[in-house]
Amino acid sequence: MISATDQALIKRVQTLKCQDSFSVLVERHQSDLRYSLRQMTSWDEGLADDLSQETFLKAYQSIKTFKGSAKFSSWLYRIAYNLMISHFRVARNREVTGIEILDDTPSSQMWTETSQQDLHRDLARAMKALPATQRMALHLNLHRELTHSEISYIMEIPLGTVKTAINRGKITLRQNLAGWNSEETK
Amino acid sequence: MSKPINLDDLFKQARQKEPYYGGKDFVSRVAVDIDRREKLSKTKETMITGSAAIIGAAMTYAYFPLEVIMQQIPTSLLINPMTVAMVAGITSISCGFAYWLAEDKSL
Numbered sequence: 141m142i143s144a145t146d147q148a149l150i151k152r153v154q155t156l157k158c159q160d161s162f163s164v165l166v167e168r169h170q171s172d173l174r175y176s177l178r179q180m181t182s183w184d185e186g187l188a189d190d191l192s193q194e195t196f197l198k199a200y201q202s203i204k205t206f207k208g209s210a211k212f213s214s215w216l217y218r219i220a221y222n223l224m225i226s227h228f229r230v231a232r233n234r235e236v237t238g239i240e241i242l243d244d245t246p247s248s249q250m251w252t253e254t255s256q257q258d259l260h261r262d263l264a265r266a267m268k269a270l271p272a273t274q275r276m277a278l279h280l281n282l283h284r285e286l287t288h289s290e291i292s293y294i295m296e297i298p299l300g301t302v303k304t305a306i307n308r309g310k311i312t313l314r315q316n317l318a319g320w321n322s323e324e325t326k
Numbered sequence: 327m328s329k330p331i332n333l334d335d336l337f338k339q340a341r342q343k344e345p346y347y348g349g350k351d352f353v354s355r356v357a358v359d360i361d362r363r364e365k366l367s368k369t370k371e372t373m374i375t376g377s378a379a380i381i382g383a384a385m386t387y388a389y390f391p392l393e394v395i396m397q398q399i400p401t402s403l404l405i406n407p408m409t410v411a412m413v414a415g416i417t418s419i420s421c422g423f424a425y426w427l428a429e430d431k432s433l
Contacts, residue, residue, distance in 0.1 A: 263337075
């Protein structure tokens with residue numbers, strides 16, 4: 141069962157509602173998704189795991205709509221991105237937090253003060269200053285190495301917008317990471 | 327002056343050092359949640375169907391000429407070969423339909 145392809149497992153879930161097959165899919169994709177959502181939520185582990193769980197639930201409920209034209213992981217990211225956007229929208233309305241906290245740019249001092257730097261957390265913290273669109277596009281492109289068209293599918297935005305988001309994101313991220321020393325990361 | 331950060335290298339480093347999150351607990355949490363929501367949706371479905379049935383029955387009772395129908399029900403039953411054949415036929419059709427329903431995976 142564990143060696144079955146995603147496609148075969150999805151077929152079983154679609155036709156037989158086989159929960160065991162779905163569990164294999166969850167097991168296979170959960171780590172990547174949980175990490176990506178940690179990067180997207182400024183390393184809020186609780187929120188990232190809640191969103192991941194919700195993503196898999198949504199995926200199970202709407203698996204019949206998955207046609208297989210994209211990779212299963214891309215489809216999962218698409219659901220996760222929409223959930224994340226909705227979550228931030230609700231949170232912003234409640235004035236708890238926001239997706240575009242532009243005045244929250246990390247200062248260069250922040251990195252040097254931390255004795256034991258953690259690459260992943262630092263990166264997530266630096267990404268926090270980016271709008272959600274740029275953050276997601278940048279992560280999918282530079283970390284997950286997805287193509288522009290895959291990102292366009294996931295985020296449901298035109299190719300041109302993807303390219304712009306990545307370029308702008310890179311500029312802002314470079315500024316945010318100025319003074320950060322990668323040698324000190326563990 | 328510090329040299330500008332190379333994002334490609336940085337993300338490559340992050341990719342190589344990406345932690346793996348053990349999935350056992352997570353997978354079981356998802357499975358439990360799926361079960362819970364499935365039960366919830368079944369309960370909701372039952373409640374909606376039940377309510378519709380009650381409303382339907384109430385409306386039918388109010389407008390349906392029940393007494394007229396009741397009067398048409400025979401008080402005595404005559405068993406002859408035709409009756410037996412008819413009962414056997416209806417039973418066969420019912421059994422066939424029940425079997426088809428049971429075999430249909432989409433239900």
